[in-house]
Amino acid sequence: MAKPALKEHRIERQWCKGCGICVHFCPKKVLEMDEEDKAFAARLEDCICCRMCELRCPDLAVEVICETSGNNETPDKDQGGGNA
Amino acid sequence: MALKDYIRQRFFPHIWCPGCGHGIILNGLLRAVDTMGLDKKNIVMVSGIGCSARISGYVDFHSLHTLHGRALAFATGVKLSKPELNVIVPMGDGDALAIGGNHFIHAARRNIEMTAIVMNNRVYGMTGGQFSPLSGYGTMATTVPYGNIDHDFDVVDLATSAGATFVARTSTYHVHELAELITKAINHKGFSVLEVLTQCPTYFGRRNRIGDASEMMEVYKKNTVRIGSKKKQENPDLLERGIFVQKELPEYCREYDNIISKARQK
Ligand SMILES: Cc1ncc(C[n+]2csc(CCOP(=O)(O)OP(=O)(O)O)c2C)c(N)n1
Ligand code: SF4
Ligand code: SF4
Ligand code: SF4
Ligand SMILES: [Mg+2]
Numbered sequence: 128m129a130k131p132a133l134k135e136h137r138i139e140r141q142w143c144k145g146c147g148i149c150v151h152f153c154p155k156k157v158l159e160m161d162e163e164d165k166a167f168a169a170r171l172e173d174c175i176c177c178r179m180c181e182l183r184c185p186d187l188a189v190e191v192i193c194e195t196s197g198n199n200e201t202p203d204k205d206q207g208g209g210n211a
Numbered sequence: 212m213a214l215k216d217y218i219r220q221r222f223f224p225h226i227w228c229p230g231c232g233h234g235i236i237l238n239g240l241l242r243a244v245d246t247m248g249l250d251k252k253n254i255v256m257v258s259g260i261g262c263s264a265r266i267s268g269y270v271d272f273h274s275l276h277t278l279h280g281r282a283l284a285f286a287t288g289v290k291l292s293k294p295e296l297n298v299i300v301p302m303g304d305g306d307a308l309a310i311g312g313n314h315f316i317h318a319a320r321r322n323i324e325m326t327a328i329v330m331n332n333r334v335y336g337m338t339g340g341q342f343s344p345l346s347g348y349g350t351m352a353t354t355v356p357y358g359n360i361d362h363d364f365d366v367v368d369l370a371t372s373a374g375a376t377f378v379a380r381t382s383t384y385h386v387h388e389l390a391e392l393i394t395k396a397i398n399h400k401g402f403s404v405l406e407v408l409t410q411c412p413t414y415f416g417r418r419n420r421i422g423d424a425s426e427m428m429e430v431y432k433k434n435t436v437r438i439g440s441k442k443k444q445e446n447p448d449l450l451e452r453g454i455f456v457q458k459e460l461p462e463y464c465r466e467y468d469n470i471i472s473k474a475r476q477k
Contacts, residue, residue, distance in 0.1 A: 141224060142224045144228075145229055146230030147230070147423065147424070148425050152425065152428075182242070183384075183428075184238065185231055185232065185233070185234025185424075186223075186224060186234055187215075187223070187237070187238055
């Protein structure tokens with residue numbers, strides 16, 4: 128299965144409430160909070176397109192757009208599948 | 212369809228506090244509906260009152276924002292009059308199991324096809340952090356300043372013994388599982404109950420000194436296991452996640468139709 132490549136990482140600043148969930152759980156430490164307490168992608172080159180930030184954002188503020196079209200499912204590592 | 216096509220964007224940003232788990236449930240629900248390819252014209256969301264109940268205002272389905280504890284009663288009316296619709300009933304823990312406890316057990320007993328989602332943050336969020344029947348012994352809340360001496364319900368056990376034909380549990384940490392279980396609950400031909408452990412950082416988190424929203428989600432990761440995991444035998448305090456009940460029993464609307472046919476034949 129081809130690895131998805133990141134095309135775009137969007138954060139809707141008007142909707143982001145700065146809860147920090149996306150920053151806390153990003154497995155690659157891609158995200159940070161800016162001076163206005165909004166999340167932003169500080170190290171986009173490290174993003175592995177797992178979309179956990181998008182799935183866990185309570186404010187629907189994150190959209191991760193990946194290259195492998197038609198394959199938005201990513202292996203579930205960080206969510207405690209299996210026996211976690 | 213893009214997720215944003217399933218919401219009423221004009222009401223965003225939503226009213227929930229930063230980090231409120233209710234938003235993650237909304238997120239998972241929209242994804243489930245999207246992957247199932249449901250037509251939003253065929254979905255009715257019925258809710259009562261509470262922070263959780265506000266969810267019905269954000270989805271671009273048919274929606275009914277009703278009375279505290281009474282969502283299942285309104286939903287029963289909707290489903291009986293139009294059984295072809297998908298009826299989804301998100302409820303707070305107080306909404307579902309304090310004031311709405313009787314509606315809950317009897318809807319389960321009847322096995323009417325609808326999806327009850329118990330958004331369990333173990334507190335009355337909307338009214339300022341009072342304890343609920345799900346807070347649990349020893350927890351702190353504004354109305355139990357010296358600690359709670361009430362024991363809590365186990366939503367899964369309660370729903371199971373009341374007769375629900377689909378019973379499952381997950382948390383806002385386990386987001387893939389969340390969308391998957393919502394899908395299965397909606398597909399089930401009977402009364403389905405999905406309990407979602409969800410954080411209220413503003414009241415439950417703060418009063419119980421658990422930390423911020425992320426820390427509360429870390430607790431769900433640490434304190435829960437998949438059903439059947441060996442870890443549960445080693446540590447009985449762990450809470451199980453997954454599907455506890457999935458069985459077929461005669462469904463209420465179909466039975467009701469049969470009764471009408473019988474009566475007409477006389
Ligand atoms: C008949 C009635 N009694 C009491 C209230 C006050 N009230 C509003 S929401 C609520 C409880 C909310 O708690 P929960 O259902 O757990 O939802 P949450 O806000 O935590 O999501 C109460 C007691 C009401 N609106 N109507
Ligand atoms: S999870 Fe969403 S609301 Fe929270 S900081 Fe990240 S983008 Fe903002
Ligand atoms: S998609 Fe995954 S790796 Fe990329 S920013 Fe989001 S959580 Fe981090
Ligand atoms: S009070 Fe609690 S439940 Fe209500 S919106 Fe805030 S965090 Fe969510
Ligand atoms: Mg509650």
